[in-house]
Each structure stands twice: as structure tokens, then as C-alpha cells.
Amino acid sequence: MNRSLTLPRLTFWRAALLLLLAAGLYSTFVRFFHGLGAATNLSDRFPWGLWVGFDILCGVALAAGGFTISAIVYIFHLERFRPIVRPAILTAFLGYMLVIFALMFDLGLPYRVWHPLVMWNPHSVMFEVGWCVTLYSTVLALEFSPIVFERFKMEKVLKVLHIFMLPLVVLGVLLSTLHQSSLGSFYLIIPSKLYPLWYTPWLPVFFFLTALTLGCAMTIVESFLSARAFKKEIEMPLLTDIGKVTLVLLCVNFVAKTQDLWSRKVLPLAFERTYEGRLFLAEMLIGLVAPAVLLAIPAVRKSRRGLFASAILVVLGIVMNRLNVSITGMERSSGVSYAPSLTEVSVTLMIVGIGFALFTLAAKYLPVFEHATKEAEPEPAWPEPAWQEPKRARRPLVSVLGIAGGLAALLFVSAMGLTAQGVRSKPLPATPEATAVQAQKTMALASFRMPSDVAFPQSPDSPAPVVFSHAAHVDSGAPDCISCHRDGFSFVRTASARTAAAPGALHKLCGQCHDGTSAFSVEADCEKCHAEAAAK
């Protein structure tokens, strides 16, 4: 009841979180004070990296549980799933907030993030995603708000919100359908760049299907994590049912994907011993086949460990899929290999850490788990002793597992990058054959047109105007333009400017060659330039 002023106890995992935050803050400084070039391994050839691939694409997909479960409960009226709606919505809300936060790092000019809301381009997928994410985040905030209002016992507001809940949920499902699929549509515009194992006209459909699957899997994962962290009972029959739904979705994914590869005649690419082929197979086996097989066995589906493991595999598989689309599949055509920089990795880790910390805090202070909070004390102090388990401090387990998961994903990315470095070779200019060069040059010279003469402005003490003749200086058979025009044509301008300002300046310029040894001297034969030019 009474807040103590002592600092929260520093557990190992809290220390780890603090470390992540510190590293992340330093990276944030680098990103914003030294620019994207200094902070990331991005380049003109590889403009989208880990921040888009993981923080945005995976982030949005990982938050898909919100719309999946709220559709199941509010629209399909499967009331028994109600206890998991709130954690799902909380995860989704935090997920979207973090995606927007991560976007601030990736955008070159983050303070203009609002531009798409004002400057419209309805032809842009990014425009559509921007609007959907903005609207859906608002919807999620409203869906999430009853939890806050309940906490502060604001009954009237709750009643009003209650009325709008159905339209809100419908809107949320529609918006999610649109932007979950549109994240795949991003890549539709580059059939020549994305590797054919991943490029398909069905990208938006696949992104939507995998988001649904991931929504279910994340619900399972997050129920397990919070059950362990908050000492609640796991609703096993409920989660087993979600496991069944996941299985069905996995099968649909598998069939759709295989069928698509078959009909585009690129299925053999998956079995080629290439970088892409291997990672594609890994994605399919780890994320689709393995969990589908596991979930098909009733004993596994009904066991805690089995269900949790299958769900983790699904999550991993879809994270791999998003990274394969955004990174693996893009490397070959870009001609470079990409592995995220430490700065990129530490920002991503910081965001994942913040996510888990926020979830833990919200779950603790807000009535997210309905049974658990029925009799909850109104104001628990932060290091609340009742939650402490005598032997193992389990409270930060959520963050621990989150960090572990994030690390695993990042290791995967780095491994991808390292593998790539071996496989990829940067395009080198072919060694030109001298004879062919000559042949081509001769051919090109047929159309060489000698530039016209250039009249220089005359300075007051000049005996006669000077006209420079290209014809007299340039061998039309081998016009080595660059030997004089090293600086382009500013040469002419500065020369003429100098003549007007400082008489005799041209003598210096022309005198570089006209020194009496290479060619006649500018000091000796005045009329050769000043008179002859006039005569010509």
C-alpha cells in the first residue's frame, strides 16, 4: 500500500535490460547526430535493412494477435476466448506503438512522419500503409482504453465505449487485413529485384495469411509467457483450440505457397544449393512443416511444452519469412551483401526490450488478466514482495525470453549476412581488350565533330584578340578531350574571367605547354596567337 522510496531491486535481467537501453541510447545518439550513413550498413544499393525488415515488417506481423483474437471473440462470438482478448490487444497496441517508434529511426526525416496524412498519393502502397497504421493504432488505443478506464473506475466512459466496440472491432479487422497484406504489396513493384522464390503476385495474400497464423501463434506464446511471469493458470483447452486453428492456417499456407511456386515454375530453385534456396527451405521447414507436424499430433497439441514449442517455431518461421523477403531475397539483385551494423542491432534490441518491459508493467498495473485482477489490490508498490518467488525471481522472465528471441532473430540475420558475403561477388568491370577498344573508338570517331573556336575576351594591354582553335590543337583522330578538359568547361570560364581581371593570366595557362620546349613560347611569338588568330 505505501510506496517505498527504495530503488527497485536490481536483478540480473533488469541489469541486462538497462544495458540494452544504454547501448540503444548511444546508438540513438549516433543515428540522429551522425546520420543514417554512420549508424547503419545501408547504402544506395541496399536502402532497406534490419529496421524495415524486422522492426516494421515483423513488428506489424507480430502484433497481428490483436485483430485475430478480437475478431474471434467479438465477431465470431466465440466467447470462451474472451480471457485472452485483453493480453492480445495489449500486445498489439504496444507492438504498433513500437513500430511507429522504430520508424522514427529509419525515416531520413522522422519529423515529417505526418506528411502522408496531408500530402496524398493514393497510388503508393506506403501511403496506404501509413494511413492504415495510423487509423489502426487509434482503433487499438480505443480498444485498449477500457482497460485503463476500468482501472480508474470511469464507468460512464466505459459505457460509451461499449456501444462503439463492434464498429471498432470491424474497422480494426478491415484495417489490419489491408495493411498486413500491403506490407507484402510493397515488393510487388520490383519483380526484377526480389528473388523469384519470394516474388509472387500473391505476396499480399501470403503476408495476410502468415499474419493470421502469426496472430494465433503469438497468442499462444504470450499466454505462456504471462502465465509463467504472473503465476496464472494456463487455459490449456483454449490454447489447444488455437493450436488447431494455427495448424489449419499452416496447412493453408503450405499448400498455397507450394502451389504458387509450382505454377510459376520456380519450385526447383528451392532445392538449388544457393544461399536463397537454403534460407527458403529453412523458412519452410522451421516455420511451416515442423510446427504443422507437431501440431497435428494431439498429444503434442495438448501438452504445454509441445504447444509452446510449436508456436515458437511458427513465430521464428514467419520472422524468417519477413527477413527473407526484405533482406535475403533482395541481395542478389542489389549486387551487395547486407548485414546490419551494431548500431542497427542495438536499436532493434532496445526496442524489443522496451516492448517487453512495457508489457510487463502494463500487465502488472492494469486489469489485463481478468481473473488475476478481480481482487487485485488498488495500488501495488513496484517491487511487490507478493510476486517474488522465493528461489527464482521469475518476474522479468518475459523480458528475458523476449531478449533471447530477439537475439536469436538477430543472430539469424547476421548469419544470413555472413553467408552472403561468401556467396556474393561484387561486379567488377571486365578487363577491356585493347584492340576492341581501338575498333570501337575508331567507329565512334567517325561521328566526332570538332568543337568550334573559342574567342577569349581581350584585356586592355593585349595587342590583339586571341581565338583558340580546337582544330589547331586537337587531333581529330584521337581527340583526348580530358587531357585539357580535366575540370570540364569551368576551365574556359575561369580563364576568360581571369583575363578580364588580371591581364596576362592566359599566358600562364597556355604557357603550361607553350613554354618554348613543348611548343613555341607565349613570351616569344606574340603574333602567333594574337595576330594569327585575327587572321584566321
Add this chain to the structure above:
Amino acid sequence: MISATQKKGILLDTTRCIGCGACSLACKERNRLPRTSQDVLSDTLSDKTFSVVNRKGPRYVRRMCMHCDVPSCASACPVGAFQKTAAGPVVYDRDKCMGCRYCMLACPFNVPKYEWGKTLPRVRKCDMCADRVAQGLATACASVCPTGATKFGTREELLAEARARIAADPKKYYNYIYGAQEVGGTSVLVISDVRPEELGFRTDLVHEPPAMLTWRVLSKIPNVVAVGSVLLGGIYWVTRRSEEVARAEKSGREGPEDGSGGGGSH
């Protein structure tokens, strides 16, 4: 308003190029860009170089923005910072750009470049000297080319000229105009004595604007929203009905569990 037939373009003829680099230098001057290398021929496109001439075996090939008729960058940009102007150039409005770099990803020719080294970066690329073109002048690169390897004119004229040059010397030219069909047509056209692949141009590009690939999906949104909301509403109604029926059948014995949920139903 300039009609479609008056759209400007640039014809590049590698058989005429002697690799003098005047085009690149003129481009640098016009755009006030710093020198990026000692040797013009070893330059690459960057935020400080919008046009290059590179050696490809025995010939020289220019790289610059192709100024697509239906540009992917303009379609991809969420804020409409890229526009295909009526006169032909594809131009960029730095005041709109928020730096998402989708244009760079979307461009089939990898043309837009980013100021990675700046804290407030822009996208940079050739704008076909839009201001000069608006005044009726040729682009800087075309105006300095000593051999006519870079020629400025209306796209129609240039297409006709390209065809004429190929027809006049079919032994010399490879019979293909790069940019006539690629990604739905580009304002920059390339002819050569060899296949475009040998010059480093991609020939596997679709012959329709890639922007259509995303637009075909985006244009379905109203359908998804309309059908989706009716469908979801319908499911809501049907499942609620069946729940009520079930409850009525069980009447008398009420289900004790009522989660005092924060959401709305019945």
C-alpha cells in the same frame, strides 16, 4: 499544357560516344556538384553524381535517370514527392520527402541516391534539367556532347531518329531501342552495336509500368472494405443469433461465467 507527343527525351548512341566525359562534367556544373573522382570514367552514380560515363568493354555507356513514362518512384512515394512532368522530366520535391527510401527500392534502374552522410538527408537524382527544358533549352549533358552521342529532343522524334539510324546502318547497330518498351517506356532511349545486356542494362524488365502491379492491388481496397464490412457484420449477426438460440434452448440454466468484459456484444 504540353501534349504527349511533345514529351522531351534523350537519345544515347554508344557507337558515337568517345568517353570524353563532358556530359558528366556539364551535369556537375549545372547541379553544382563537387568532383567525386580524378577520372570521370570511374565515377558511379551517387548523391553527388547524377550522370556518369563508364567503360563497358570497348565502348562507353552513360548512366542517368531513365525518366520513365510511368515512374515507379512516383508511384511508390507515399507523399508524392516524385512527379512525372508533362514535359518529360521526373522531378523530386525535397520539401515533401520524409526519407522512407521506398523510391530507391522501387526504381528498376537503381537511380535515386540518398545523402547517407547528412543528418537531414535528401534523395538525389538527375532531373533532366527540368528548368532548362522548361525554357526550351537542351539538357546540360546534351548541349556539350561533341559527337551527338547524347541527343536531346522530343521522345517521338528521337524514337524516329533511332529507328532511322539503325535502318541506315543495320550492320553496325544491334536492332533494339532500349527504353522504347521497358517498364512501359522511358524518356531516355539507348541504341548500340551490341545487345543492351552487354552494356549492363537489364533486359528482364516487364514491358508494362511496374506501378500497375501495385495499383492493381491497391485499387481493390474499396471492394475489400465494402465486402469485408458486410461479411464481418453478417458473421456477427449470424453467430449472435445462433448463440441466442442456444441460450434460449438452455433457458433457465444460466451460464455462470460472465467475464465482465470490456468489449461489446449483445
